[in-house]
Amino acid sequence: MKRKYNIALLGATGAVGQEMLSLLEERNFPVNNLIPLASARSAGKDVDFCGEKIKIKEATSNSFAGADIVFGAVGSGLSRELASSITNSGAIFIDNSSAFRMNDDVPLVVPEINPEDAKKHKGIIANPNCSTIITAVAVNPISKLSPIKSMVVSTYQAVSGAGAAGPQELLAQVKALLANDEIKSNVFQYQIAENLIPHIGSFLDNDYTDEEMKLQREGSKILHLPDLKVSCTCVRVPVIRSHSISACVVTESQVSIEAASKAIDKAPGCKLYDDKTKKQYPMPLITSNQDIVYVGRLRKDLTNENGIALWCCGDQVRKGAATNAIQIAELFID
């Protein structure tokens, strides 16, 4: 009989936590006990899991006894606060926050790319940033042909990247615009309906945002490219779900478009979707509610003979967060 695992879900009421619940069920993850955890405010409410209603408990340092795997779907602060309680309990902590991603002793894992890193964990495994996961899955097959030296990236990030309140705010603004009512912006810095906001995360001293720097920092660690340079511009767009990324990728030696396309077509987690005669290219409309990164618009970078331009889209709540975390856990099940 196959082993089953006790799973604690830290942040069971958030957008990523809710997605994890349905994905654990959808992927038939061998769950023995599910322990949904959240803030005191949500404790006592139910979550639905495999036809059962399970009571949410308040997340405290005593919540993790008996857990085999703890999924973290909360902010960095709470992840930091509870990490030692989790690892001391003997569980593996698969954390979706940015708290530990760049720690030397914490693997940062995309299972299609660097599953071997996961095995080196000392209790914590970090789940990368959403745009970074999607971009890394798309460009890794190219990097295997010739290591990537640099990328210029512009993102088109959906409002669901800001949690469940993001789509609610966009929808409320869309309705307010139609009714000529006042527009309220709480989740985003400005109105996002019919607008674009080139500001995700916090500005750093180099005038990039922390979100923009993740593509270089986390990308470098995941792809095992210590010298990777990435100039990234992150932009919030009025799309509900699926992040899109426009990238120019420069490799050490020249890679043909044919070779890159073939490699992407064969790579796990990727779908080559690139036929101009059939108007086939990735779009949020067709890539949401899936675990696959769609890659298309492959062509020679006209500014660099070792460059390739491409466009990719993926569901950032699933592959960009919840699915990737569960795939990491699947590396450890019998």
Added chain:
Amino acid sequence: MKRKYNIALLGATGAVGQEMLSLLEERNFPVNNLIPLASARSAGKDVDFCGEKIKIKEATSNSFAGADIVFGAVGSGLSRELASSITNSGAIFIDNSSAFRMNDDVPLVVPEINPEDAKKHKGIIANPNCSTIITAVAVNPISKLSPIKSMVVSTYQAVSGAGAAGPQELLAQVKALLANDEIKSNVFQYQIAENLIPHIGSFLDNDYTDEEMKLQREGSKILHLPDLKVSCTCVRVPVIRSHSISACVVTESQVSIEAASKAIDKAPGCKLYDDKTKKQYPMPLITSNQDIVYVGRLRKDLTNENGIALWCCGDQVRKGAATNAIQIAELFID
């Protein structure tokens, strides 16, 4: 007494034509007679101009007698068909279509950048592509400090770039989504509401679209940079008005962010809007219905020591089309 000019407006009923009418009035262009021209279908309807109603006439080869300046706001086909009738009548043809932009004997002009080229015309002056105008205005001050060698560009183009029917289609789709009705897509290849479409124009043999190649071809001609290389990805976004552009600009020698910012701040047609502490960066929400290109998010390109990353927005119906054409005409008035 100042001279007044007879102005024919070819395409008086379209989005750009309508904008030209209101801009001729707003800018107090010295109009003697206005001759609004359109297809037979629109002939006989009225346009409003300076408090008068003026009857639209059908555009034919006989429409241009007595005109001093003809503004073209129609497709390339009709521009080509009527061009010789216009120039034979002695008028200057300022054409917004792509028909003549790359002809050696046709100046391609952004008045803030290369007004001197306009004077070399042989009857036709071409108005550049909208994204190209906006990008060129933003990067020209940098190119004056050190010539631009290459740019990697991703665009975020508003639906009004597709003419008056673009915003109508987006709005209809937004309403249909709220009502759970069927989505109809006629103007765009796919649903644009809550979606992104990385396909504007027609695909060429090099797998770029003609829209994407305009930034290199037209940018090179306007900026007098014969060797300019541009890798561009053009994306339609669910925004009503104002195109946005994310660009990494590589110059021959290094330009500091401080010098680039100062040059942009002083340049005509530009507004430096770049203060992270005040959350000041260009957005479609604040740049529409204006003639100025907003430029912000200036920072070092991390992939190239001679590179600068920036983000700019401008109203593509105005500065990207109608305003630029009228500014060209203003170079010729007393």
